[in-house]
Amino acid sequence: xxxxxxxxxxxxxxxxxxxxxxxxxxxxxxxxxxxxxxxxxxxxxxxxxxxxxxxxxxxxxxxxxxxxxxxxxxxxxxxxxxxxxxxxxxxxxxxxxxxxxxxxxxxxxxxxxxxxxxxxxxxxxxxxxxxxxxxxxxxxxxxxxxxxxxxxxxxxxxxxxxxxxxxxxxxxxxxxxxxxxxxxxxxxxxxxxxxxxxxxxxxxxxxxxxxxxxxxxxxxxxxxxxxxxxxxxxxxxxxxxxxxxxxxxxxxxxxxxxxxxxxxxxxxxxxxxxxxxxxxxxxxxxxxxxxxxxxxxxxxxxxxxxxxxxxxxxxxxxxxxxxxxxxxxxxxxxxxxxxxxxxxxxxxxxxxxxxxxxxxxxxxxxxxxxxxxxxxxxxxxxxxxxxxxxxxxxxxxxxxxxxxxxxxxxxxxxxxxxxxxxxxxxxxxxxxxxxxxxxxxxxxxxxxxxxxxxxxxxxxxxxxxxxxxxxxxxxxxxxxxxxxxxxxxxxxxxxxxxxxxxxxxxxxxxxxxxxxxxxxxxxxxxxxxxxxxxxxxxxxxxxxxxxxxxxxxxxxxxxxxxxxxxxxxxxxxxxxxxxxxxxxxxxxxxxxxxxxxxxxxxxxxxxxxxxxxxxxxxxxxxxxxxxxxxxxxxxxxxxxxxxxxxxxxxxxxxxxxxxxxxxxxxxxxxxxxxxxxxxxxxxxxxxxxxxxxxxxxxxxxxxxxxxxxxxxxxxxxxxxxxxxxxxxxxxxxxxxxxxxxxxxxxx
Amino acid sequence: xxxxxxxxxxxxxxxxxxxxxxxxxxxxxxxxxxxxxxxxxxxxxxxxxxxxxxxxxxxxxxxxxxxxxxxxxxxxxxxxxxxxxxxxxxxxxxxxxxxxxxxxxxxxxxxxxxxxxxxxxxxxxxxxxxxxxxxxxxxxxxxxxxxxxxxxxxxxxx
Numbered sequence: 001x002x003x004x005x006x007x008x009x010x011x012x013x014x015x016x017x018x019x020x021x022x023x024x025x026x027x028x029x030x031x032x033x034x035x036x037x038x039x040x041x042x043x044x045x046x047x048x049x050x051x052x053x054x055x056x057x058x059x060x061x062x063x064x065x066x067x068x069x070x071x072x073x074x075x076x077x078x079x080x081x082x083x084x085x086x087x088x089x090x091x092x093x094x095x096x097x098x099x100x101x102x103x104x105x106x107x108x109x110x111x112x113x114x115x116x117x118x119x120x121x122x123x124x125x126x127x128x129x130x131x132x133x134x135x136x137x138x139x140x141x142x143x144x145x146x147x148x149x150x151x152x153x154x155x156x157x158x159x160x161x162x163x164x165x166x167x168x169x170x171x172x173x174x175x176x177x178x179x180x181x182x183x184x185x186x187x188x189x190x191x192x193x194x195x196x197x198x199x200x201x202x203x204x205x206x207x208x209x210x211x212x213x214x215x216x217x218x219x220x221x222x223x224x225x226x227x228x229x230x231x232x233x234x235x236x237x238x239x240x241x242x243x244x245x246x247x248x249x250x251x252x253x254x255x256x257x258x259x260x261x262x263x264x265x266x267x268x269x270x271x272x273x274x275x276x277x278x279x280x281x282x283x284x285x286x287x288x289x290x291x292x293x294x295x296x297x298x299x300x301x302x303x304x305x306x307x308x309x310x311x312x313x314x315x316x317x318x319x320x321x322x323x324x325x326x327x328x329x330x331x332x333x334x335x336x337x338x339x340x341x342x343x344x345x346x347x348x349x350x351x352x353x354x355x356x357x358x359x360x361x362x363x364x365x366x367x368x369x370x371x372x373x374x375x376x377x378x379x380x381x382x383x384x385x386x387x388x389x390x391x392x393x394x395x396x397x398x399x400x401x402x403x404x405x406x407x408x409x410x411x412x413x414x415x416x417x418x419x420x421x422x423x424x425x426x427x428x429x430x431x432x433x434x435x436x437x438x439x440x441x442x443x444x445x446x447x448x449x450x451x452x453x454x455x456x457x458x459x460x461x462x463x464x465x466x467x468x469x470x471x472x473x474x475x476x477x478x479x480x481x482x483x484x485x486x487x488x489x490x491x492x493x494x495x496x497x498x499x500x501x502x503x504x505x506x507x508x509x510x511x512x513x514x515x516x517x518x519x520x521x522x523x524x525x526x527x528x529x530x531x532x533x534x535x536x537x538x539x540x541x542x543x544x545x546x547x548x549x550x551x552x553x554x555x556x557x558x559x560x561x562x563x564x565x566x567x568x569x570x571x572x573x574x575x576x577x578x579x580x581x582x583x584x585x586x587x588x589x590x591x592x593x594x595x596x597x598x599x600x601x602x603x604x605x606x607x608x609x610x611x612x613x614x615x616x617x618x619x620x621x622x623x624x625x626x627x628x629x630x631x632x633x634x635x636x637x638x639x640x641x642x643x644x645x646x647x648x649x650x651x652x653x654x655x656x657x658x659x660x661x662x663x664x665x666x667x668x669x670x671x672x673x674x675x676x677x678x679x680x681x682x683x684x685x686x687x688x689x690x691x692x693x694x695x696x697x698x699x700x701x702x703x704x705x706x707x708x709x710x711x712x713x714x715x716x717x718x719x720x721x722x723x724x725x726x727x728x729x730x731x732x733x734x735x736x737x738x739x740x741x742x743x744x745x746x747x
Numbered sequence: 748x749x750x751x752x753x754x755x756x757x758x759x760x761x762x763x764x765x766x767x768x769x770x771x772x773x774x775x776x777x778x779x780x781x782x783x784x785x786x787x788x789x790x791x792x793x794x795x796x797x798x799x800x801x802x803x804x805x806x807x808x809x810x811x812x813x814x815x816x817x818x819x820x821x822x823x824x825x826x827x828x829x830x831x832x833x834x835x836x837x838x839x840x841x842x843x844x845x846x847x848x849x850x851x852x853x854x855x856x857x858x859x860x861x862x863x864x865x866x867x868x869x870x871x872x873x874x875x876x877x878x879x880x881x882x883x884x885x886x887x888x889x890x891x892x893x894x895x896x897x898x899x900x901x902x903x904x905x
Contacts, residue, residue: 021785243851
C-alpha cells in the first residue's frame with residue numbers, strides 16, 4: 001500500500017481509460033438530438049464586413065440556424081478574463097485571420113459545413129493590418145481596437161494595451177565596468193494540444209449546460225452566467241479532462257456563442273474545432289526584448305535595464321497578465337542591485353495570444369540568460385561561475401518586497417553542471433550551454449475540496465482542478481491515500497462538473513498540487529478530526545489522546561485501522577464522514593502583481609550540442625534539466641512534466657514559428673507546415689533530475705513543477721551552439737536555415 | 748444529399764455492413780457510425796497519428812482512408828486490443844512506464860506500437876523512435892512511450 005502514498009509513483013489515476021480508448025474527451029461525448037456547428041471566417045486578417053447573406057446557407061437541407069452578429073443580443077456582448085473586449089462574433093470588422101463572423105448549426109456535420117460554405121460574406125480587406133511591433137507603434141497605423149471599448153484608458157488611442165513598469169535601485173546612476181546591450185526575439189508559436197478545442201451546450205431545465213475542454217470551468221460558468229443573465233446555479237459546466245491544455249484552454253472562447261445557439265434552437269449544439277481552427281484560436285505571444293546589463297569586472301551584476309514588447313493580438317484574453325507576470329521576474333533568480341523593467345502588451349491584427357506554459361517568462365528568460373552569457377564571454381568569466389556568483393541565496397529578498405528565494409538554488413545549478421560534466425573536455429565541434437530559469441507560482445488562489453470517507457473505507461475526493469495530463473487526479477488520490485489509508489484503487493477523484501464539485505479558481509501556474517493539494521489535505525484532516533471524535537466516543541478516550549495518521553487510529557494503548565473505527569462508529573445505518581478543506585491566497589493591496597509568489601519554479605538546464613556545418617542542423621547530444629521541486633509527490637509524474645516542458649521548449653527553440661503573409665494570414669496553418677517535436681527530434685540523451693528539500697508551501701513541502709525546464713531550453717541550446725561554432729543567434733527558432741546562414745556569415 | 752456506397756468491413760473481429768457516404772473517411776465511420784471514439788481526430792491530414800488504426804495488419808491514419816476503400820478490410824482499433832477485459836501487454840506497459848499523460852494521442856501511439864512490434868518484435872530504441880515518428884505527443888512523453896514499447900517487447904519473450 002505504501003506504493004500508493006506520497007513519494008511513490010503509482011499508475012496514473014484515469015490511465016486505464018486512456019490506454020483502452022474509453023476515456024471520453026469532449027468530442028467523444030454524444031448528446032441526443034445534437035446540432036453540429038461550423039464557423040464561418042474570412043481569408044484575411046483585417047476586413048470591413050459589408051453584408052452577410054445567409055439565404056443560401058439556410059436552404060441547405062438540415063441547416064437549422066445561421067448565427068451572425070446581427071442575430072445576437074445588441075450591442076453584441078463582449079467578454080474576456082481581464083478586459084471585456086472579445087465579441088461573441090466579429091462586429092463590423094474582423095481583427096485577425098480566422099475570427100468567426102458567423103456560425104451554422106445543422107443536423108449533420110456535412111450540412112453544417114455545406115451551410116458554412118454558402119454563407120455569403122461581402123467584405124473589404126482593409127490595408128494597414130498590424131502584424132508586427134514596429135507596425136503597431138507606427139503612428140500612421142490604424143488602431144486595432146476601437147477606443148470606445150476601452151473607456152477611460154489613456155492608452156486607448158494607441159495600440160499599446162498596457163505598459164508595466166517594475167524595478168528598484170537607481171539604474172541611471174549605476175556605474176559598471178562593462179555594459180552589454182542586445183535585443184532578442186521570440187517567435188509566435190501555438191499550443192498544438194493534440195485534442196482540438198471542443199464545445200457543446202444544451203438547454204438544461206431553466207438554465208444551460210455547457211461542455212468544454214476548458215482548464216477554468218468556474219470562470220466559464222461565471223462568463224456564461226454574465227452574458228446570459230443567469231444565476232451561477234443555472235449554468236452547469238462539464239469539463240471533461242482536456243487532451244492537453246498548456247494554457248491554451250484556460251479561458252472561454254466560443255462557449256458563449258454555442259450557448260446562445262443552444263438556447264436559440266432549444267437543442268444541444270456541438271462545435272469541435274479543427275486543428276487549423278485551434279491555430280487561429282490560441283497562441284503564445286511573440287516578443288522583442290532589449291536588455292542592457294551592467295557588470296563589474298569580476299562578473300557581479302550591477303544593473304539590468306530590460307524593455308520587452310510583446311505582440312499580443314487583437315483581443316486581450318489574458319495576455320496583459322502574461323506580459324506583467326512574465327516581465328516582473330525579468331532579472332531572474334539573481335541579486336541585481338538596480339533594475340528597470342518596462343513591458344508592453346501591444347495589440348495587433350493577429351490571433352489573440354493567451355496563457356502558454358511559462359506565461360510570458362520564457363521570452364524574457366531567453367533574452368536575459370543569453371545576455372548574461374555575452375557578458376561572461378566579454379569578461380572572460382566561466383558562464384557557470386558568473387551565475388553562481390550572482391545567484392540569490394535561500395531566504396534572500398532578491399526581488400524587493402516579494403517572496404524571498406524559497407530554495408537552495410545553487411544545489412540545482414551544481415547538480416545540472418555535474419550531470420552535463422561542465423568544465424570537462426569536449427570533442428572538437430561540440431559546445432555546452434547552461435541557463436537558469438525562474439517563474440512565479442500563483443499570486444492569488446482559492447481552492448475548495450470535499451472528501452467523503454464512505455462506509456467501506458473507500459474515498460471520494462472532489463476537486464475542481466482540470467486534469468489535462470499533469471496528473472492532478474493521481475496526486476490528489478495519493479494525498480487521500482496517505483491521510484486516510486485507503487489504497488488508490490479504492491479512491492475516486494471527481495472533477496469537471498460545476499454542479500457537483502466545489503469551486504476552484506483555476507488550473508494554471510503549476511498551482512494545483514500546492515493549492516488544491518492543500519485543500520484536499522485539509523479536507524482529509526477534517527475527516528481525521530471526525531474520526532478522532534468517533535474513536536473518542538467509541539472508546540471513552542479523550543480526543544486529545546487520539547492520533548489519526550497513515551490509515552490508523554492510534555489510541556494510547558493500541559492502534560485500529562481507520563475503516564474499523566469508521567464501521568463501528570457509523571453503526572447499523574451506515575453513512576459516511578464528510579470533510580471540507582479550503583486554501584485561500586488573498587490578493588495583497590499595492591503589490592505590482594496583486595500578490596507575492598506562492599513559490600518559485602526554479603530550473604537549471606544544461607545542453608551539449610554539435611552543429612552540422614553543412615546543413616545548419618543542431619544535434620543535441622545531451623540535455624540535462626534539474627528542477628527545485630520541494631518534494632516530488634510522484635517522482636515519475638515530476639519527470640514527465642519536466643521532460644515534457646523541456647521537449648516543448650525544443651519546439652520554439654529549433655522549429656516552431658507561426659508565419660504570417662502580407663494579409664496577416666497564417667501561412668503554416670496545420671500539422672503539415674507547422675512542425676512540433678516528434679520522437680525523432682529528441683536529444684540523444686535527455687535526463688531530468690530534481691532537488692528535494694521539502695521547502696515548498698504545499699502538502700509535504702511540494703512546489704509546482706510543470707513549467708521550469710521550458711524557461712531554459714532556448715538560452716541553453718543557443719549557448720551550446722555558440723560554444724560549438726562561435727556564432728551568436730538572437731532570433732528563435734534555430735532552424736537549419738537560420739543556423740546555416742549564421743555560419744556562412746561568420747566566415 | 749450525398750452519394751453512398753455499401754461496404755463490409757470487419758472491425759475488431761465483428762463484421763459490419765454499412766452504407767457510407769463516399770466522402771467520409773474510415774475515421775468518420777469509426778467514430779460517428781460505429782461509436783468507436785477511442786480513435787481520435789486531430790489534424791485530419793495524416794501528420795499527427797492520433798487516428799492510427801490497424802488495417803489488414805498495417806498501421807494507417809484512418810483520416811486518410813476513405814471508408815469505401817476499407818471495403819473488405821480487417822480493422823483493429825484501440826477498443827479491440829484488450830481481450831476479455833484484460834489489457835494487452837503493450838497497454839500494461841504504457842501504464843507501468845508512465846507513458847500516458849493527457850492521453851489523447853495514446854490510442855494512436857498504442858496502435859502504431861502494436862503494428863511495429865508485429866513486424867519487428869525486437870526493435871531498438873532508434874527503431875521505436877522511427878516507428879512512432881508519425882505519432883505526435885505534445886505532452887512529449889516520448890521517452891516513456893519508447894520505454895513502454897521496449898518493455899512490452901521484452902515481456903513478450905518471457
